[in-house]
Amino acid sequence: MKRLVVVLLGAFxxxxxxxxxxxPDYVGNWIWSQSVGGFAGITYKAKPGEQVLLRLDDAGKLTxxxxxxxxxxxxxxxxxxxxxxxxxxxxxxxxxYPGPIKNYVPTLYGNQQMIFQTGKLTLYDIxxxxxYSHLFIR
Numbered sequence: 001m002k003r004l005v006v007v008l009l010g011a012f013x014x015x016x017x018x019x020x021x022x023x024p025d026y027v028g029n030w031i032w033s034q035s036v037g038g039f040a041g042i043t044y045k046a047k048p049g050e051q052v053l054l055r056l057d058d059a060g061k062l063t064x065x066x067x068x069x070x071x072x073x074x075x076x077x078x079x080x081x082x083x084x085x086x087x088x089x090x091x092x093x094x095x096x097y098p099g100p101i102k103n104y105v106p107t108l109y110g111n112q113q114m115i116f117q118t119g120k121l122t123l124y125d126i127x128x129x130x131x132y133s134h135l136f137i138r
Contacts, residue, residue: 023058024078026087026116030054030136032064035106037125037132044106052106054121054136062091064106072108081113089114089123106134 032052035044046052052066056076064072074091081087089112106123113124119138125131 025118026078026114026121027056027058028138030056030121030138032106033135033137035132035134037130039130054106062089062108064108072106074108078114085115085117087114087116088112088126106132108134 030053032046032054036042046066050066052064052071055061055063055065060075060077062072062074062076063070076092077090079088079090089108091108091111108123108125111126113126115122115124121136123134123136125133
């Protein structure tokens with residue numbers, strides 16, 4: 001009987017306790033700082049007073065917005081790379097803003113090498129020779 005009580009108590013504790021999974025540190029809102037690259041090595045930045053946001057959510061959705069207008073939207077997944085702070089960000093289901101863009105907004109093509117450091121997120125185009133690197137800060 002004593003053994004049965006201990007087993008039942010243990011079972012209730014195991015069922016009642018569950019560990020919450022913490023979101024990875026790269027999940028959340030990031031402010032675009034600049035993009036550099038292309039054939040001519042051009043640097044693009046937001047206009048003064050303008051804020052472009054990159055959002056990576058827990059559900060695997062990536063969006064880039066400017067003034068509450070979504071310019072880029074995609075599902076994403078992340079795989080660990082060789083170094084501690086490096087990942088590969090795989091983008092799928094790209095949906096680009098259909099209207100004209102008067103100032104550069106970073107768009108992501110294909111897979112991105114993602115380097116995450118506290119307060120800083122850098123995305124590099126992997127599959128494009130004259131691609132861009134995009135810097136985002138918290």
